Amino acid sequence: MAKLQKSIDKRNALIKATIELVNNNGFHATPMSKIAKMANVSPATIYLYFENKQDLVNKTYIEVKAQYTAFTFADYDVGMSVEEGFETIWKRIAQFKLNESENAMFLAQCDNTPIIDEPSLQEGIKHLQPLLDLWDRGKKEGVIKPVSNYILYAYSINPLSFLMVNQKRGVFQLDKTQIEEAYQSAWSSIKNNK
Amino acid sequence: MAKLQKSIDKRNALIKATIELVNNNGFHATPMSKIAKMANVSPATIYLYFENKQDLVNKTYIEVKAQYTAFTFADYDVGMSVEEGFETIWKRIAQFKLNESENAMFLAQCDNTPIIDEPSLQEGIKHLQPLLDLWDRGKKEGVIKPVSNYILYAYSINPLSFLMVNQKRGVFQLDKTQIEEAYQSAWSSIKNNK
DNA sequence: AAAAAAAGAATGAACATTCATTTTTGATGT
DNA sequence: ACATCAAAAATGAATGTTCATTCTTTTTTT
Numbered sequence: 001m002a003k004l005q006k007s008i009d010k011r012n013a014l015i016k017a018t019i020e021l022v023n024n025n026g027f028h029a030t031p032m033s034k035i036a037k038m039a040n041v042s043p044a045t046i047y048l049y050f051e052n053k054q055d056l057v058n059k060t061y062i063e064v065k066a067q068y069t070a071f072t073f074a075d076y077d078v079g080m081s082v083e084e085g086f087e088t089i090w091k092r093i094a095q096f097k098l099n100e101s102e103n104a105m106f107l108a109q110c111d112n113t114p115i116i117d118e119p120s121l122q123e124g125i126k127h128l129q130p131l132l133d134l135w136d137r138g139k140k141e142g143v144i145k146p147v148s149n150y151i152l153y154a155y156s157i158n159p160l161s162f163l164m165v166n167q168k169r170g171v172f173q174l175d176k177t178q179i180e181e182a183y184q185s186a187w188s189s190i191k192n193n194k
Numbered sequence: 195m196a197k198l199q200k201s202i203d204k205r206n207a208l209i210k211a212t213i214e215l216v217n218n219n220g221f222h223a224t225p226m227s228k229i230a231k232m233a234n235v236s237p238a239t240i241y242l243y244f245e246n247k248q249d250l251v252n253k254t255y256i257e258v259k260a261q262y263t264a265f266t267f268a269d270y271d272v273g274m275s276v277e278e279g280f281e282t283i284w285k286r287i288a289q290f291k292l293n294e295s296e297n298a299m300f301l302a303q304c305d306n307t308p309i310i311d312e313p314s315l316q317e318g319i320k321h322l323q324p325l326l327d328l329w330d331r332g333k334k335e336g337v338i339k340p341v342s343n344y345i346l347y348a349y350s351i352n353p354l355s356f357l358m359v360n361q362k363r364g365v366f367q368l369d370k371t372q373i374e375e376a377y378q379s380a381w382s383s384i385k386n387n388k
Numbered sequence: 389a390a391a392a393a394a395a396g397a398a399t400g401a402a403c404a405t406t407c408a409t410t411t412t413t414g415a416t417g418t
Numbered sequence: 419a420c421a422t423c424a425a426a427a428a429t430g431a432a433t434g435t436t437c438a439t440t441c442t443t444t445t446t447t448t
Contacts, residue, residue, distance in 0.1 A: 007393090026308045028222030031437055042395045044440080053438065112306035112359070114220045147375060150357060150366045155379050158356040159348035165306065172344045181341055185349050185383045201427085225403055236429045238406075247404065 011049050013039040018060045019106045027057065027115045058120040061110050064103050069127035071096050076130065082138035083187070086156075089131055090186055093157060094179055097164040104164050131157075135190075145192050156186040205243050207233040212254045213300045221251065221309045252314040255304050258297050263321035265290050270324065276332035277381070280350075283325055284380055287351060288373055291358040298358050325351075329384075339386050350380040 017038035021030040032053055036043040050056040072092045076085060097104045110116045116124075135152055138144030144152070159182070166172040174182070211232035215224040226247055230237040244250040266286045270279060291298045304310045310318075329346055332338030338346070353376070360366040368376070 010394095024308065026221065028220070028309070032439080033437070043438085044396075045394055047439070048393065108306050112302050114218065115222070147372070148366060150360050151353075151372065151376060151379070154353035154356040154376075155349070155383070159345075159352055162348040162352040163344060166344050172342060178342070178345065182345060182348075185345070189349070189379045189383050204428095226405080227403075237404085238430075239428055241405070242427065 007049075010039070010041060010045070014041065014046060014049060014056065015060045015063055018056060019064065019102055022057070022109065023102060023105050026109075027113070054117065058116055060106070061116045061120055062123050064106055065124035066127065067100075067103065068096055068107060071100075073130055078130070082134060082141060082143045083191075085134050086138070086187065086190075087183065089134070090156065090183055091179075094160055094182070097160045098167060098174060098179075101164055101168050104161070105168055108161050108165060142192055144190055152190045155189040159186070201243075204233070204235060204239065208235065208240060208243060208250070209254045209257055212250060213258065213296055216251070216303065217296060217299050220303075221307070248311065252310055254300070255310045255314055256317050258300055259318035260321065261294075261297065262290055262301060265294075267324055272324070276328060276335060276337045277385075279328050280332070280381065280384075281377065283328070284350065284377055285373075288354055288376070291354045292361060292368060292373075295358055295362050298355070299362055302355050302359060336386055338384055346384045349383040353380070 014035060017035045018030070021034055021038065032046055033043050035056075036046055046056065050059060072089060075092060076088050078085075080088065132149050135144055135149055139146050163172070163174055163182070167174055208229060211229045212224070215228055215232065226240055227237050229250075230240055240250065244253060266283060269286060270282050272279075274282065304315075326343050329338055329343055333340050357366070357368055357376070361368055
Protein backbone atom coordinates (compact mmCIF):
# COMPACT_ATOMS: atom_id res chain seq x y z
CA MET A 1 0.00 0.00 0.00
CA ALA A 2 2.74 2.38 1.01
CA LYS A 3 4.46 1.93 -2.31
CA LEU A 4 1.37 2.41 -4.43
CA GLN A 5 0.30 5.39 -2.36
CA LYS A 6 3.64 7.03 -2.87
CA SER A 7 3.48 6.47 -6.58
CA ILE A 8 0.07 8.01 -6.89
CA ASP A 9 1.21 11.04 -4.96
CA LYS A 10 4.15 11.54 -7.30
CA ARG A 11 2.02 11.07 -10.36
CA ASN A 12 -0.47 13.59 -9.08
CA ALA A 13 2.26 16.06 -8.24
CA LEU A 14 3.59 15.74 -11.79
CA ILE A 15 0.18 16.30 -13.29
CA LYS A 16 -0.48 19.28 -11.05
CA ALA A 17 2.89 20.80 -11.95
CA THR A 18 2.22 20.27 -15.65
CA ILE A 19 -1.10 22.07 -15.44
CA GLU A 20 0.31 24.99 -13.53
CA LEU A 21 3.34 25.47 -15.75
CA VAL A 22 1.50 25.04 -19.02
CA ASN A 23 -1.16 27.48 -17.86
CA ASN A 24 1.36 30.12 -16.93
CA ASN A 25 4.06 29.68 -19.54
CA GLY A 26 2.53 27.68 -22.35
CA PHE A 27 3.59 24.25 -23.54
CA HIS A 28 6.55 25.63 -25.46
CA ALA A 29 8.06 27.11 -22.34
CA THR A 30 7.59 24.22 -19.91
CA PRO A 31 10.66 22.02 -19.89
CA MET A 32 10.60 18.65 -18.22
CA SER A 33 13.24 19.91 -15.79
CA LYS A 34 10.88 22.58 -14.47
CA ILE A 35 8.02 20.13 -14.15
CA ALA A 36 10.33 17.84 -12.20
CA LYS A 37 11.49 20.64 -9.94
CA MET A 38 7.97 21.81 -9.17
CA ALA A 39 6.91 18.24 -8.39
CA ASN A 40 9.99 17.73 -6.19
CA VAL A 41 11.25 14.90 -8.29
CA SER A 42 14.21 14.15 -10.51
CA PRO A 43 13.69 14.62 -14.24
CA ALA A 44 14.49 10.95 -14.73
CA THR A 45 11.64 10.00 -12.43
CA ILE A 46 9.06 11.45 -14.80
CA TYR A 47 9.95 8.67 -17.20
CA LEU A 48 8.99 6.06 -14.67
CA TYR A 49 5.42 7.40 -14.78
CA PHE A 50 5.08 8.61 -18.36
CA GLU A 51 6.59 7.54 -21.66
CA ASN A 52 7.66 11.01 -22.73
CA LYS A 53 6.59 14.62 -22.67
CA GLN A 54 3.76 14.11 -25.16
CA ASP A 55 2.44 11.22 -23.13
CA LEU A 56 2.60 13.31 -19.96
CA VAL A 57 0.54 16.09 -21.47
CA ASN A 58 -1.94 13.69 -23.10
CA LYS A 59 -2.52 11.88 -19.83
CA THR A 60 -2.86 15.15 -17.98
CA TYR A 61 -5.51 16.23 -20.45
CA ILE A 62 -7.46 13.01 -20.13
CA GLU A 63 -7.28 13.15 -16.36
CA VAL A 64 -8.52 16.73 -16.12
CA LYS A 65 -11.25 16.09 -18.66
CA ALA A 66 -12.42 13.07 -16.68
CA GLN A 67 -12.55 15.18 -13.52
CA TYR A 68 -14.49 17.82 -15.39
CA THR A 69 -17.15 15.47 -16.66
CA ALA A 70 -17.43 13.58 -13.38
CA PHE A 71 -18.00 16.88 -11.64
CA THR A 72 -20.45 17.99 -14.32
CA PHE A 73 -22.80 15.06 -14.02
CA ALA A 74 -22.53 14.49 -10.28
CA ASP A 75 -25.99 15.89 -9.50
CA TYR A 76 -27.63 14.81 -12.72
CA ASP A 77 -30.10 11.98 -12.97
CA VAL A 78 -31.49 10.59 -16.22
CA GLY A 79 -34.96 10.63 -14.70
CA MET A 80 -35.03 14.41 -14.56
CA SER A 81 -37.08 16.49 -16.97
CA VAL A 82 -35.12 18.04 -19.80
CA GLU A 83 -35.28 21.51 -18.32
CA GLU A 84 -34.34 20.41 -14.84
CA GLY A 85 -31.58 18.18 -16.18
CA PHE A 86 -30.11 20.98 -18.24
CA GLU A 87 -30.16 23.41 -15.35
CA THR A 88 -28.48 20.88 -13.10
CA ILE A 89 -25.73 20.17 -15.60
CA TRP A 90 -25.24 23.80 -16.62
CA LYS A 91 -24.82 24.97 -13.05
CA ARG A 92 -22.25 22.31 -12.31
CA ILE A 93 -20.30 23.27 -15.40
CA ALA A 94 -20.42 26.90 -14.34
CA GLN A 95 -19.20 25.95 -10.90
CA PHE A 96 -16.33 23.96 -12.32
CA LYS A 97 -15.24 26.64 -14.73
CA LEU A 98 -15.36 29.39 -12.17
CA ASN A 99 -14.06 27.62 -9.09
CA GLU A 100 -11.61 25.15 -10.56
CA SER A 101 -10.25 27.66 -12.97
CA GLU A 102 -6.75 26.17 -13.09
CA ASN A 103 -8.18 22.98 -14.50
CA ALA A 104 -10.62 24.79 -16.75
CA MET A 105 -7.89 27.03 -18.18
CA PHE A 106 -5.79 24.00 -18.96
CA LEU A 107 -8.65 22.40 -20.87
CA ALA A 108 -9.32 25.61 -22.77
CA GLN A 109 -5.72 25.76 -23.84
CA CYS A 110 -5.70 22.14 -24.95
CA ASP A 111 -8.96 22.52 -26.84
CA ASN A 112 -7.64 25.48 -28.83
CA THR A 113 -4.17 24.29 -29.77
CA PRO A 114 -2.65 21.22 -31.38
CA ILE A 115 -0.74 20.12 -28.27
CA ILE A 116 -2.92 17.09 -27.52
CA ASP A 117 -2.92 14.26 -30.00
CA GLU A 118 -6.11 13.16 -31.73
CA PRO A 119 -6.73 9.88 -29.87
CA SER A 120 -6.51 11.65 -26.53
CA LEU A 121 -8.91 14.37 -27.69
CA GLN A 122 -11.35 11.65 -28.69
CA GLU A 123 -10.93 9.93 -25.36
CA GLY A 124 -11.63 13.20 -23.58
CA ILE A 125 -14.78 14.01 -25.53
CA LYS A 126 -16.56 10.73 -24.88
CA HIS A 127 -17.73 11.56 -21.41
CA LEU A 128 -19.96 14.42 -22.53
CA GLN A 129 -22.45 11.96 -23.95
CA PRO A 130 -25.14 12.32 -21.25
CA LEU A 131 -25.61 15.97 -22.15
CA LEU A 132 -25.95 15.13 -25.83
CA ASP A 133 -28.44 12.41 -24.96
CA LEU A 134 -30.44 14.88 -22.91
CA TRP A 135 -30.56 17.28 -25.82
CA ASP A 136 -31.67 14.57 -28.20
CA ARG A 137 -34.47 13.68 -25.84
CA GLY A 138 -35.36 17.36 -25.53
CA LYS A 139 -35.64 17.67 -29.30
CA LYS A 140 -37.94 14.66 -29.47
CA GLU A 141 -40.14 16.14 -26.76
CA GLY A 142 -40.16 19.46 -28.61
CA VAL A 143 -38.62 21.26 -25.65
CA ILE A 144 -35.26 21.94 -27.27
CA LYS A 145 -34.69 23.70 -30.60
CA PRO A 146 -34.26 21.22 -33.43
CA VAL A 147 -30.73 22.31 -34.31
CA SER A 148 -27.30 20.68 -34.28
CA ASN A 149 -25.85 19.83 -30.88
CA TYR A 150 -22.83 21.89 -31.89
CA ILE A 151 -25.00 24.97 -32.04
CA LEU A 152 -26.64 24.16 -28.74
CA TYR A 153 -23.24 23.74 -27.16
CA ALA A 154 -21.86 26.89 -28.75
CA TYR A 155 -24.67 29.02 -27.36
CA SER A 156 -25.38 27.47 -24.01
CA ILE A 157 -22.11 26.03 -22.72
CA ASN A 158 -19.22 27.61 -24.55
CA PRO A 159 -19.85 31.18 -23.33
CA LEU A 160 -18.80 30.00 -19.89
CA SER A 161 -15.29 29.37 -21.21
CA PHE A 162 -14.98 32.94 -22.33
CA LEU A 163 -16.27 34.26 -19.03
CA MET A 164 -13.88 31.98 -17.16
CA VAL A 165 -10.84 33.16 -19.15
CA ASN A 166 -11.72 36.79 -18.48
CA GLN A 167 -12.45 36.18 -14.84
CA LYS A 168 -9.02 34.58 -14.56
CA ARG A 169 -7.50 37.65 -16.20
CA GLY A 170 -9.12 39.71 -13.50
CA VAL A 171 -10.96 42.06 -15.87
CA PHE A 172 -14.35 40.78 -14.90
CA GLN A 173 -16.06 39.05 -12.01
CA LEU A 174 -19.12 36.80 -12.09
CA ASP A 175 -21.32 36.96 -9.01
CA LYS A 176 -24.40 34.94 -8.05
CA THR A 177 -26.81 37.27 -9.85
CA GLN A 178 -24.78 37.26 -13.02
CA ILE A 179 -24.57 33.48 -13.00
CA GLU A 180 -28.33 33.36 -12.79
CA GLU A 181 -28.58 35.83 -15.68
CA ALA A 182 -26.08 33.81 -17.66
CA TYR A 183 -28.09 30.68 -17.02
CA GLN A 184 -31.27 32.37 -18.27
CA SER A 185 -29.44 33.40 -21.43
CA ALA A 186 -28.18 29.88 -21.92
CA TRP A 187 -31.56 28.28 -21.45
CA SER A 188 -33.42 30.74 -23.61
CA SER A 189 -30.93 30.29 -26.41
CA ILE A 190 -31.66 26.57 -26.65
CA LYS A 191 -35.29 26.12 -25.58
CA ASN A 192 -37.88 25.76 -28.26
CA ASN A 193 -40.18 28.77 -28.46
CA LYS A 194 -42.85 27.41 -30.67
CA MET B 195 9.29 51.10 -55.03
CA ALA B 196 10.62 47.79 -56.24
CA LYS B 197 12.74 47.43 -53.15
CA LEU B 198 9.98 48.26 -50.68
CA GLN B 199 7.56 46.04 -52.53
CA LYS B 200 9.90 43.14 -52.27
CA SER B 201 10.36 43.66 -48.56
CA ILE B 202 6.64 43.70 -47.94
CA ASP B 203 6.23 40.50 -49.89
CA LYS B 204 8.84 38.75 -47.74
CA ARG B 205 7.33 40.05 -44.55
CA ASN B 206 3.92 38.85 -45.63
CA ALA B 207 5.27 35.47 -46.59
CA LEU B 208 6.84 35.14 -43.16
CA ILE B 209 3.63 36.07 -41.42
CA LYS B 210 1.62 33.69 -43.54
CA ALA B 211 4.04 30.87 -42.86
CA THR B 212 3.93 31.57 -39.15
CA ILE B 213 0.15 31.39 -39.09
CA GLU B 214 0.02 28.18 -41.04
CA LEU B 215 2.70 26.41 -39.02
CA VAL B 216 1.46 27.55 -35.64
CA ASN B 217 -2.06 26.49 -36.59
CA ASN B 218 -0.99 23.04 -37.63
CA ASN B 219 1.81 22.25 -35.22
CA GLY B 220 1.48 24.68 -32.35
CA PHE B 221 3.97 27.31 -31.28
CA HIS B 222 6.19 24.77 -29.54
CA ALA B 223 6.69 22.82 -32.74
CA THR B 224 7.35 25.64 -35.18
CA PRO B 225 11.07 26.28 -35.45
CA MET B 226 12.33 29.39 -37.16
CA SER B 227 14.01 27.16 -39.72
CA LYS B 228 10.64 25.77 -40.83
CA ILE B 229 9.09 29.22 -41.02
CA ALA B 230 12.02 30.32 -43.16
CA LYS B 231 11.70 27.33 -45.44
CA MET B 232 7.98 27.80 -45.96
CA ALA B 233 8.51 31.49 -46.74
CA ASN B 234 11.36 30.65 -49.14
CA VAL B 235 13.85 32.64 -47.18
CA SER B 236 16.97 31.99 -45.19
CA PRO B 237 16.57 31.74 -41.41
CA ALA B 238 18.89 34.71 -41.03
CA THR B 239 16.56 36.83 -43.14
CA ILE B 240 13.80 36.60 -40.57
CA TYR B 241 15.95 38.68 -38.28
CA LEU B 242 16.03 41.50 -40.80
CA TYR B 243 12.26 41.82 -40.41
CA PHE B 244 11.69 40.82 -36.81
CA GLU B 245 13.73 41.08 -33.64
CA ASN B 246 13.28 37.48 -32.61
CA LYS B 247 10.74 34.68 -32.50
CA GLN B 248 8.60 36.32 -29.84
CA ASP B 249 8.51 39.53 -31.83
CA LEU B 250 7.53 37.63 -34.95
CA VAL B 251 4.59 36.00 -33.27
CA ASN B 252 3.50 39.20 -31.52
CA LYS B 253 3.55 41.13 -34.77
CA THR B 254 1.71 38.37 -36.53
CA TYR B 255 -0.98 38.48 -33.89
CA ILE B 256 -1.38 42.25 -34.13
CA GLU B 257 -1.53 42.10 -37.89
CA VAL B 258 -4.19 39.41 -38.01
CA LYS B 259 -6.20 41.11 -35.30
CA ALA B 260 -6.11 44.36 -37.23
CA GLN B 261 -7.32 42.57 -40.36
CA TYR B 262 -10.08 40.97 -38.34
CA THR B 263 -11.39 44.22 -36.93
CA ALA B 264 -11.04 46.11 -40.20
CA PHE B 265 -13.08 43.39 -41.85
CA THR B 266 -15.59 43.38 -39.01
CA PHE B 267 -16.48 47.05 -39.20
CA ALA B 268 -16.24 47.50 -42.95
CA ASP B 269 -20.01 47.72 -43.50
CA TYR B 270 -20.84 49.34 -40.19
CA ASP B 271 -21.84 52.95 -39.82
CA VAL B 272 -22.30 54.75 -36.51
CA GLY B 273 -25.56 56.24 -37.79
CA MET B 274 -27.22 52.83 -37.89
CA SER B 275 -29.80 51.78 -35.32
CA VAL B 276 -28.52 49.49 -32.61
CA GLU B 277 -30.23 46.44 -34.02
CA GLU B 278 -29.14 47.12 -37.58
CA GLY B 279 -25.61 47.92 -36.43
CA PHE B 280 -25.35 44.73 -34.45
CA GLU B 281 -26.62 42.60 -37.28
CA THR B 282 -24.15 44.21 -39.68
CA ILE B 283 -21.21 43.64 -37.37
CA TRP B 284 -22.25 40.14 -36.33
CA LYS B 285 -22.60 38.95 -39.90
CA ARG B 286 -19.20 40.28 -40.86
CA ILE B 287 -17.65 38.53 -37.87
CA ALA B 288 -19.37 35.32 -38.89
CA GLN B 289 -18.09 35.71 -42.42
CA PHE B 290 -14.55 36.27 -41.20
CA LYS B 291 -14.58 33.34 -38.82
CA LEU B 292 -16.01 30.94 -41.33
CA ASN B 293 -14.27 32.04 -44.52
CA GLU B 294 -10.93 33.22 -43.23
CA SER B 295 -10.64 30.32 -40.90
CA GLU B 296 -6.83 30.16 -41.00
CA ASN B 297 -6.66 33.63 -39.55
CA ALA B 298 -9.49 33.01 -37.12
CA MET B 299 -7.89 29.80 -35.85
CA PHE B 300 -4.67 31.61 -35.24
CA LEU B 301 -6.43 34.25 -33.16
CA ALA B 302 -8.29 31.62 -31.19
CA GLN B 303 -5.03 29.91 -30.34
CA CYS B 304 -3.39 33.18 -29.28
CA ASP B 305 -6.36 34.19 -27.17
CA ASN B 306 -6.31 30.94 -25.23
CA THR B 307 -2.61 30.51 -24.54
CA PRO B 308 0.20 32.59 -23.07
CA ILE B 309 2.17 32.82 -26.33
CA ILE B 310 1.45 36.49 -26.99
CA ASP B 311 2.83 39.02 -24.55
CA GLU B 312 0.54 41.34 -22.63
CA PRO B 313 1.28 44.61 -24.52
CA SER B 314 0.49 42.95 -27.83
CA LEU B 315 -2.75 41.52 -26.47
CA GLN B 316 -3.74 45.01 -25.34
CA GLU B 317 -2.81 46.43 -28.71
CA GLY B 318 -4.98 43.83 -30.40
CA ILE B 319 -8.03 44.40 -28.24
CA LYS B 320 -8.29 48.14 -28.80
CA HIS B 321 -9.94 47.94 -32.19
CA LEU B 322 -13.08 46.29 -30.91
CA GLN B 323 -14.22 49.55 -29.35
CA PRO B 324 -16.99 50.41 -31.87
CA LEU B 325 -18.90 47.29 -30.89
CA LEU B 326 -18.63 48.14 -27.20
CA ASP B 327 -19.78 51.69 -27.95
CA LEU B 328 -22.75 50.32 -29.84
CA TRP B 329 -23.71 48.16 -26.90
CA ASP B 330 -23.41 51.05 -24.48
CA ARG B 331 -25.71 53.07 -26.67
CA GLY B 332 -28.10 50.14 -26.88
CA LYS B 333 -28.24 49.91 -23.10
CA LYS B 334 -29.03 53.62 -22.83
CA GLU B 335 -31.81 53.23 -25.37
CA GLY B 336 -33.14 50.22 -23.49
CA VAL B 337 -32.68 47.97 -26.53
CA ILE B 338 -29.84 45.90 -25.10
CA LYS B 339 -29.85 44.02 -21.80
CA PRO B 340 -28.24 46.04 -19.04
CA VAL B 341 -25.45 43.54 -18.34
CA SER B 342 -21.67 43.57 -18.61
CA ASN B 343 -20.22 43.77 -22.11
CA TYR B 344 -18.30 40.61 -21.29
CA ILE B 345 -21.56 38.74 -20.94
CA LEU B 346 -22.91 40.23 -24.15
CA TYR B 347 -19.75 39.18 -25.95
CA ALA B 348 -19.74 35.73 -24.40
CA TYR B 349 -23.28 35.00 -25.58
CA SER B 350 -23.48 36.75 -28.89
CA ILE B 351 -20.00 36.69 -30.41
CA ASN B 352 -17.96 34.00 -28.76
CA PRO B 353 -20.12 31.06 -29.88
CA LEU B 354 -18.88 31.73 -33.40
CA SER B 355 -15.37 30.80 -32.31
CA PHE B 356 -16.52 27.42 -31.16
CA LEU B 357 -18.47 26.81 -34.35
CA MET B 358 -15.47 27.88 -36.39
CA VAL B 359 -13.10 25.51 -34.62
CA ASN B 360 -15.47 22.61 -35.17
CA GLN B 361 -16.13 23.52 -38.77
CA LYS B 362 -12.36 23.52 -39.28
CA ARG B 363 -12.18 20.08 -37.71
CA GLY B 364 -14.71 18.93 -40.26
CA VAL B 365 -17.19 17.53 -37.75
CA PHE B 366 -19.78 20.15 -38.51
CA GLN B 367 -20.78 22.49 -41.31
CA LEU B 368 -22.57 25.83 -41.07
CA ASP B 369 -24.81 26.68 -44.00
CA LYS B 370 -26.80 29.83 -44.79
CA THR B 371 -29.85 28.72 -42.81
CA GLN B 372 -27.80 27.82 -39.78
CA ILE B 373 -26.00 31.14 -39.86
CA GLU B 374 -29.37 32.86 -39.83
CA GLU B 375 -30.45 30.69 -36.89
CA ALA B 376 -27.22 31.43 -35.10
CA TYR B 377 -27.74 35.12 -35.66
CA GLN B 378 -31.24 34.92 -34.20
CA SER B 379 -29.83 33.17 -31.15
CA ALA B 380 -27.16 35.80 -30.78
CA TRP B 381 -29.56 38.68 -31.06
CA SER B 382 -32.16 37.24 -28.75
CA SER B 383 -29.53 36.53 -26.12
CA ILE B 384 -28.60 40.21 -25.88
CA LYS B 385 -31.75 42.16 -26.73
CA ASN B 386 -33.76 43.56 -23.88
CA ASN B 387 -37.09 41.78 -23.48
CA LYS B 388 -38.82 44.11 -21.12
C1' DA C 389 19.88 -9.22 -0.24
C1' DA C 390 17.34 -8.96 -4.44
C1' DA C 391 14.18 -5.99 -6.81
C1' DA C 392 12.09 -1.67 -7.52
C1' DA C 393 12.27 3.22 -7.44
C1' DA C 394 14.65 7.31 -7.63
C1' DA C 395 18.40 10.26 -8.38
C1' DG C 396 22.02 13.25 -10.64
C1' DA C 397 24.90 13.57 -14.28
C1' DA C 398 25.77 12.65 -19.13
C1' DT C 399 24.35 12.55 -24.03
C1' DG C 400 23.07 14.10 -28.22
C1' DA C 401 19.80 16.47 -30.96
C1' DA C 402 17.23 20.57 -32.01
C1' DC C 403 17.00 25.10 -32.13
C1' DA C 404 17.29 30.42 -31.83
C1' DT C 405 20.38 33.58 -33.02
C1' DT C 406 24.73 35.55 -34.99
C1' DC C 407 28.64 35.79 -38.22
C1' DA C 408 31.28 36.17 -42.33
C1' DT C 409 30.39 36.28 -47.15
C1' DT C 410 27.89 36.82 -51.31
C1' DT C 411 24.27 38.89 -54.04
C1' DT C 412 21.23 42.53 -55.23
C1' DT C 413 19.94 47.28 -55.61
C1' DG C 414 19.92 51.73 -57.37
C1' DA C 415 22.35 56.12 -57.61
C1' DT C 416 26.08 58.22 -60.24
C1' DG C 417 28.99 59.41 -63.89
C1' DT C 418 30.05 58.31 -68.73
C1' DA D 419 21.99 52.80 -72.46
C1' DC D 420 25.65 51.25 -69.65
C1' DA D 421 29.47 50.37 -66.33
C1' DT D 422 30.81 51.26 -61.57
C1' DC D 423 30.40 50.89 -56.86
C1' DA D 424 28.88 51.65 -52.15
C1' DA D 425 25.08 50.46 -49.35
C1' DA D 426 21.47 47.29 -48.30
C1' DA D 427 19.59 42.80 -48.29
C1' DA D 428 20.08 38.16 -48.20
C1' DT D 429 22.39 33.92 -47.41
C1' DG D 430 24.43 29.35 -45.54
C1' DA D 431 27.12 27.93 -42.17
C1' DA D 432 28.61 28.44 -37.49
C1' DT D 433 27.74 29.07 -32.37
C1' DG D 434 26.28 28.24 -28.06
C1' DT D 435 22.39 27.01 -25.39
C1' DT D 436 18.51 24.53 -23.99
C1' DC D 437 16.26 20.56 -23.40
C1' DA D 438 14.24 15.70 -23.76
C1' DT D 439 15.80 11.51 -22.80
C1' DT D 440 19.04 7.86 -21.17
C1' DC D 441 22.72 5.88 -18.31
C1' DT D 442 24.94 4.60 -14.18
C1' DT D 443 24.78 4.74 -9.46
C1' DT D 444 22.46 5.18 -5.10
C1' DT D 445 18.56 4.66 -2.10
C1' DT D 446 14.42 2.49 -0.64
C1' DT D 447 11.38 -1.28 -0.23
C1' DT D 448 10.01 -5.83 1.01
